Amino acid sequence: SAESSETLFCPISDTVAAEIFKKKPRSRHHRWRCAEVTFTCPEEALCQHWVSSIREQLAAIASRPKHLLVYINPYSGKRQGKRIYERKVAPLFAQAGVSTHVIVTERANYARDQLKTGAELQKFDGVVCVGGDGMFSEILHGLIWRTQIDGGVDPNCPEEELIPCTLRIGIIPAGSTDCICFATVGTNDPVTSALHIIVGDSQPMDVCSVHHNNTFLQYSVSLLGYGFYGDVLTDSERKRWMGPARYDLSGVKMFLTHHYYEGTVSYLPAKGIMGTPRDAARCRSGCVVCQHNRQLLPEKAERYEVDEASESDSEWRTLRGKFLAINAASMSCACPRSPKGLSPAAHLADGTTDLILVRKCSRFDFLRHLLRHTSKDDQFDLAFVEVHRVRRFCFTPRHCQSDSDLDLRENGKHQIFSQICRDHPACGCAPAYSSWNCDGEILNHTAIDVRVHCQFIQLFARGIEEPKVFEELPNPCAI
Numbered sequence: 001s002a003e004s005s006e007t008l009f010c011p012i013s014d015t016v017a018a019e020i021f022k023k024k025p026r027s028r029h030h031r032w033r034c035a036e037v038t039f040t041c042p043e044e045a046l047c048q049h050w051v052s053s054i055r056e057q058l059a060a061i062a063s064r065p066k067h068l069l070v071y072i073n074p075y076s077g078k079r080q081g082k083r084i085y086e087r088k089v090a091p092l093f094a095q096a097g098v099s100t101h102v103i104v105t106e107r108a109n110y111a112r113d114q115l116k117t118g119a120e121l122q123k124f125d126g127v128v129c130v131g132g133d134g135m136f137s138e139i140l141h142g143l144i145w146r147t148q149i150d151g152g153v154d155p156n157c158p159e160e161e162l163i164p165c166t167l168r169i170g171i172i173p174a175g176s177t178d179c180i181c182f183a184t185v186g187t188n189d190p191v192t193s194a195l196h197i198i199v200g201d202s203q204p205m206d207v208c209s210v211h212h213n214n215t216f217l218q219y220s221v222s223l224l225g226y227g228f229y230g231d232v233l234t235d236s237e238r239k240r241w242m243g244p245a246r247y248d249l250s251g252v253k254m255f256l257t258h259h260y261y262e263g264t265v266s267y268l269p270a271k272g273i274m275g276t277p278r279d280a281a282r283c284r285s286g287c288v289v290c291q292h293n294r295q296l297l298p299e300k301a302e303r304y305e306v307d308e309a310s311e312s313d314s315e316w317r318t319l320r321g322k323f324l325a326i327n328a329a330s331m332s333c334a335c336p337r338s339p340k341g342l343s344p345a346a347h348l349a350d351g352t353t354d355l356i357l358v359r360k361c362s363r364f365d366f367l368r369h370l371l372r373h374t375s376k377d378d379q380f381d382l383a384f385v386e387v388h389r390v391r392r393f394c395f396t397p398r399h400c401q402s403d404s405d406l407d408l409r410e411n412g413k414h415q416i417f418s419q420i421c422r423d424h425p426a427c428g429c430a431p432a433y434s435s436w437n438c439d440g441e442i443l444n445h446t447a448i449d450v451r452v453h454c455q456f457i458q459l460f461a462r463g464i465e466e467p468k469v470f471e472e473l474p475n476p477c478a479i
């Protein structure tokens, strides 16, 4: 017969798929799936015309990536990264006509080092990371470093204005927490993330730079945590063989250990912005709070620097005390363990971070605080918890007297001593220091200075979408 048909690639959401196929909508929000829609027409020539013009239209969408550099960490999470990529993601990229250069990492920091110096980045439209938050952190550091070097900026100098990265980063979740993926997409699902990459979504994101004594240490996009989350991470690194469950075991252990740490936190409140950490509203796709607060930043400072004038000494506030946890959440940090996250009202791209201080309290009260991360109750509505939306903060542990003291601690006796105390809480002497958990990496300094760089990077994501009701469904062909 002259009748002809061709299958076209069309990513759609679960709800839209349900509408097309008249299936019951699935309860798993935010997951996207591929659907095939077959059009038939009486003439083969007309069919070919349809196909070629649709392909032309798709190719003309500049935001869709055509060449991607893919890094796979084969040891992330349950060690399924390679399998997940080959089975679920690569066939979609092939179907959508996206070409890839795939690299399986051979050691820690392999991807970071290659991006810093080796990789020919100009031929790619984005970098995809298959792994967890630690793997994302490698890609982030490699790309930011490379952008500064290519632009003639010294990435080590804290006073230099950094150049924002233009290459987008895609995350295929295959790690243990995958909080950056969950908080930007709403689910940890490799197929959904692959489809967001294919359709060329963009989500700007804040990045914190962490310095110690004017020396650059690390960047962070999700959690910077001292005390509880630092100790959980340190303890869990020794249990990496357990996979993602290591965090639960170390979480229970550190909860029972109940260490508190003395120190001073100074912070620069974010003034004149829209939104507070106690808002009921959430950062969602096309967030107006992020757009508004971005526009507040002075023009001279471009996208990434805060007005130096607003950083006058009088604006800084200082708090001293004994803390179970000091957490800075630059985004909600939502993840399957806590679907609303450490700071449910934090924004992905508003140029601020939520500084959460949990002061010394009883185990029972700390458990109440932790449990509220998993329920509707407000985890900040407790007398020993405070939260501030800030642009910059510094932390100094109480016992940190000098650099030489710190170096001794980090290299020598103190570290061994504090390790013994960590391992034998029964000896009764609590360690004076915790470590910073920086997006799942342990920082090797405790006294730090943190600044937020507004909308410094772009992800292949669109933020979490509000669940759509059927009346509001868009025309599936227009997606």
Ligand SMILES: CCCCCCCCCCCCC/C=C/[C@@H](O)[C@H](COP(=O)(O)O)NC(=O)CCCCCCCCCCCCCCC
Binding pocket: 132, 133, 134, 135, 175, 176, 177, 178, 179, 222, 223, 229, 232, 233, 247, 248, 251, 252, 255, 333, 335, 337, 338, 341, 342, 367, 370, 371, 373, 374, 437, 438, 439, 440, 441
């Ligand atoms: C009692 C239940 C309490 C649940 C509290 C859950 C709060 C979870 C907030 C998690 C924020 C995660 C922020 C992201 C961190 C990641 O960058 C980072 C690296 O991820 P990667 O391995 O994929 O590379 N991940 C982490 O640092 C893991 C943090 C996980 C913390 C789990 C804490 C579990 C606490 C359990 C306490 C149980 C007390 C029970 C007492 C009987």
Ligand SMILES: Nc1ncnc2c1ncn2[C@@H]1O[C@H](COP(=O)(O)OP(=O)(O)O)[C@@H](O)[C@H]1O
Binding pocket: 073, 074, 075, 076, 077, 078, 104, 105, 106, 107, 108, 109, 110, 130, 131, 132, 133, 134, 135, 136, 138, 174, 175, 176, 177, 178, 440
């Ligand atoms: N080939 C490799 N071998 C060992 N470690 C690696 C390799 N590639 C990356 N890493 C490191 O593994 C660590 C954990 O990676 P990540 O993807 O975050 O997994 P997880 O979510 O399970 O922690 C990161 O610090 C990363 O630098």
Ligand SMILES: [Ca+2]
Binding pocket: 206, 329, 330, 331, 346, 347, 348, 349, 350, 351, 352, 353
């Ligand atoms: Ca933010």
